[in-house]
Amino acid sequence: MSVDHVTVLRGEEELFGRTAHLFATASEITCAARDLNTWAATHRHPRDARQVSTPRLRKLFRPGVLLNPSTAQHVRWVSAQGAAVRITPDDINETIIIDRRFAILAGDLVDGRRDYGVVTEPTVVQNVASLFDAAWRSATDLAVYDAQHAELRALAPRVLELLASGCKDETAARTLGLGVRTYRRRVAELMTALGAESRFQAGARARDLGLI
Amino acid sequence: MSVDHVTVLRGEEELFGRTAHLFATASEITCAARDLNTWAATHRHPRDARQVSTPRLRKLFRPGVLLNPSTAQHVRWVSAQGAAVRITPDDINETIIIDRRFAILAGDLVDGRRDYGVVTEPTVVQNVASLFDAAWRSATDLAVYDAQHAELRALAPRVLELLASGCKDETAARTLGLGVRTYRRRVAELMTALGAESRFQAGARARDLGLI
DNA sequence: CCGGGAATGGCAACTTGTTGCCGATGCCGG
DNA sequence: CCGGCATCGGCAACAAGTTGCCATTCCCGG
Numbered sequence: 001m002s003v004d005h006v007t008v009l010r011g012e013e014e015l016f017g018r019t020a021h022l023f024a025t026a027s028e029i030t031c032a033a034r035d036l037n038t039w040a041a042t043h044r045h046p047r048d049a050r051q052v053s054t055p056r057l058r059k060l061f062r063p064g065v066l067l068n069p070s071t072a073q074h075v076r077w078v079s080a081q082g083a084a085v086r087i088t089p090d091d092i093n094e095t096i097i098i099d100r101r102f103a104i105l106a107g108d109l110v111d112g113r114r115d116y117g118v119v120t121e122p123t124v125v126q127n128v129a130s131l132f133d134a135a136w137r138s139a140t141d142l143a144v145y146d147a148q149h150a151e152l153r154a155l156a157p158r159v160l161e162l163l164a165s166g167c168k169d170e171t172a173a174r175t176l177g178l179g180v181r182t183y184r185r186r187v188a189e190l191m192t193a194l195g196a197e198s199r200f201q202a203g204a205r206a207r208d209l210g211l212i
Numbered sequence: 213m214s215v216d217h218v219t220v221l222r223g224e225e226e227l228f229g230r231t232a233h234l235f236a237t238a239s240e241i242t243c244a245a246r247d248l249n250t251w252a253a254t255h256r257h258p259r260d261a262r263q264v265s266t267p268r269l270r271k272l273f274r275p276g277v278l279l280n281p282s283t284a285q286h287v288r289w290v291s292a293q294g295a296a297v298r299i300t301p302d303d304i305n306e307t308i309i310i311d312r313r314f315a316i317l318a319g320d321l322v323d324g325r326r327d328y329g330v331v332t333e334p335t336v337v338q339n340v341a342s343l344f345d346a347a348w349r350s351a352t353d354l355a356v357y358d359a360q361h362a363e364l365r366a367l368a369p370r371v372l373e374l375l376a377s378g379c380k381d382e383t384a385a386r387t388l389g390l391g392v393r394t395y396r397r398r399v400a401e402l403m404t405a406l407g408a409e410s411r412f413q414a415g416a417r418a419r420d421l422g423l424i
Numbered sequence: 425c426c427g428g429g430a431a432t433g434g435c436a437a438c439t440t441g442t443t444g445c446c447g448a449t450g451c452c453g454g
Numbered sequence: 455c456c457g458g459c460a461t462c463g464g465c466a467a468c469a470a471g472t473t474g475c476c477a478t479t480c481c482c483g484g
Contacts, residue, residue, distance in 0.1 A: 164416050166409030169471070179433035184472070197378030198440090199471080203415025204376050204424050212416050363461085381441070391463035396442070410470090411441080 005121035008107075015104070015116045022098050030097040030132055032060040057083035060092060060132070060139055063193040065209065066146075079142050086139035095132060103128045156193075157211070159186045164203065164212045217333035220319075227316070227328045234310050242309040242344055244272040247283070247421060269295035272304060272344070272351055275361070275405035276421050279368050283421070291354050298351035301404060307344060315340045364401045369423075371398050375415065376424045 009015045016023075023029065059078055065071040066087070079085040094106035103125045107115035119125055162172035173183035187199075194209075196202035206212050221227045228235075235241065271290055277283045278299070291297040306318035315337045319327035331337055352360075367388070374384035385395035399411075406421075408414035418424050 163410070163412040166413035168410075168469095181433045181435090181473095182431080185432090188472075198375070198380075199410065199412040200375040200415035200418075201378035203412035203417075204419040205415075206412075207416040207419035380439095393443095393463045393465090394461080397462090400442075 005119060005124070007118045007120075009116045009118060011114065015118075019102075019104065019118065022102055026055045026098045028056045028058075028099050030058045030060075030095075030129070030136075032092045032095045032132060032135065033065075034062055034092060034094055054082060057081075058136065059083050059085045060136055061085065061087055062092065062195060063087050063145070066193075071209075075142065085142040086136060087142060087145040088135055088139035092135060095128065097125065097129050097132060100129045101125060156186070156190055159183070159190060160206055160211050163187065163190075163199070164206070217331060217336070219330045219332075221328045221330060223326065224328075227330075231314075231316065231330065234314055238267045238310045240268045240270075240311050242270045242272075242307075242341070242348075244304045244307045244344060244347070245277075246274055246304060246306050247277060266294065269293075270348065271295050271297045272348060273297065273299055274304065274407060275299050275301060275357070276407065276417065276423075278357075278361075278365065279402075279405060279418075279423055280421050287354070297354040298348060299354060299357040300347055300351035301407060302347055302350070303407060304347060307340065309337065309341050309344060312341045313337060361401070361405070364398065364405065367398050368402060368405075371395070371402060372418055372423050375399065375402075375411070376418070 007018075009018055057078075059075075061075060065075055075085060096104040098104075101120070101122070103119040105117045105119065105128070107117060119128070158176060159172070162175060165172075167175075169180055169183055169187070173180045176183060178186075190206075191197075191199070191202045194202050194205045196205055203212075219230075221230055269290075271287075273287060277287055287297060308316040310316075313332070313334070315331040317329045317331065317340070319329060331340070370388060371384070374387060377384075379387075381392055381395055381399070385392045388395060390398075402418075403409075403411070403414045406414050406417045408417055415424075
């Protein structure tokens, strides 16, 4: 087994610099993103002139991206461009799959720079792709998800603010003019949206997504 | 009362550009910092040739900065340079006071850029300075604090990781080979260090400080 | 006007987290 | 060896958070 099938690139610039040709000629791009920091630049790539048709685009996001107005706007824009957008509460790794022939897997953040592994080994790519498909199937279409959570997003910012202030549920509920039960419903919904199982984790993720 | 005594500057660059002369000729610099993002650049300022003696430097930090290896290193470096460094669990606003004649107060973060108010009005500056002194007196010297919290820092990374993973205290304690009581002691200490009153807030701050 | 679905918030049972207390254990310095 | 001194961890009382249940209210389409 050769190691040549995996290339590690450092930072978005290098990644997109070295893989631009893949994007330009792709007919199917599939992308899972935890937040938008990672793949924010994707759409900026100029399409290759040789490119006849617009590639099929599938994007899978975590619910949290919709809570932040600016990332939510981006998601909507992507959707409006014709991409299929779905939302999943599952923990997903950041991944791009191109034509089921190349997989780009995001690694850890080091000094503000992220590593990316570009995989070309067919079997591995197929595996990654099928894992993605599973996640995709269980995810909710953006429009559907949107309809379900319209007013949650309206309330979420203030709930987050209060949670982040460290005050008790009692206090927070009064502040919002809500019953404690209802406030806690909001918190629970928020935690589900963030894929968090504890308040600590929710706090970390909320901060992670820039919601606070 | 004239407004001329307060100048608002936007961003660190403008701040340090416009106040460099103050730093260069200062004989006493006093500085309170919540994290290092704000005053990170402070020490980089070249000293003015006219400057005879090294200014007296007092720096007040929150405990959280010691939890992050890189910021902790910076704090230690500052201390080694001869600055007096103390740690306070109090909520402090980010402030620089120069020779008890100028006060620089950090404002909110807007679009990743922070506003700074430069105050020259003597009465206000004196007031700010005396508030700082009060906080300084009740703060703990870095060396002392260090000795007192050695074992917290040893475990903090793993505790944070477990908290961030969303698992229950029971599970986390077992994982670390600790009793639940002891694990919770660590969590409580951590929350104190982070200045958090709830686990949600702790999660947000931990993430904020890059501890997760 | 009426029936049904959705949101609300009180209640309560239960889980999780918080903290003081205290005996046990281990590590010094005398 | 012995008397502090600190840490550990079990216990327990309490506070905080989680969730199902359900009566009430409101809104909307029929």
